Amino acid sequence: MDIFEALFTRRSIRKYTQEDVSDEDLNIMLKAAMLAPSASNRQPWHFVAVRDSKVRAALAERHPYAKMAADAPLVIVVCADLNEEKTPGFWVQDCAAATQNLMLAARARNIGSVWCGLHPVEERVQPVREILHLPGNVMPLSLVVLGHPAQPFAEADRFRADRIHNDCW
Template sequence: METIEAILQRKSVRSYTGEDVTDEQVQILLKAAMAAPTTVGSNDYVFLVLRKRENIAKIQKFKPANAEMLEKVPVVILVCGDRKAAYKFPDPYWALDCSAATENILLAATDLGLGSLWLGIYPNKERTLAVQEAFSLPQDIIPLCGVAIGHCADTKKTPDRFDPKKVFYESL
């Protein structure tokens, strides 16, 4: 798949078949994540791959609106920032870097023919603390989001979100 095609076909998937995602596919997603740029090359991210139902259930607890959908998701990648490795600690450059890594996961999943969904955690303090506690994360490891990964069960087309009214040249 061409890069632009993957970008334009990416969509948030909320319906999965339950079919497994291979270790090789997960490895490709993680390599794509780590290919994202980071502030001054800090590589201030950590990834926690969740496959066990009891661990995915921990994510369901803080995302009740997505609980049913997560029943059939075979993998959730928890994208976390490492504040000790972040540029200009304690400023949140890690959140920008982890966002870039997350977008690469989403695009790589599309390229592999997989569905994905960004599950927001940070900056919601309650969610952030709940996930840190649920997975016994060190204080300096901050969960930005989870990314649900699986085989898409719906056939909805990706919406065209381009809006020329949002584009300005030289001034607003």
């Protein structure tokens, strides 16, 4: 699959088969995530790969938009070690880029994904901290639910010429 097919057909997939995501696929997705750009090349990211059904169920129960995590084979929580920051606040952009790379790599492997936001909503961050036993210096940004899709990938066209401004607004 070329990059444009992955970009144009990546959708939020919320229904999955029971097939496990292989260790090979997991490692490729994480390798892609870690190739994301980061401020001052600090690479502050850490990834919690959750396969345990009880932990996935706890995450699904506590996050208002991640109910599908209970039935998916894999959840990855993208976090930042705030002690790694050289330019404060840029960890959000760094981890967002890593999350997008992860999801594009998933699509390239025919694995469905959906991004469930955590930061900056404290009511979402705190339960994830508790469930995953995150240290105080580690901030979760996103919860990505992954699995082999039980719904089709489809191309979408969201191009909007009215959102493009040349040279100035």
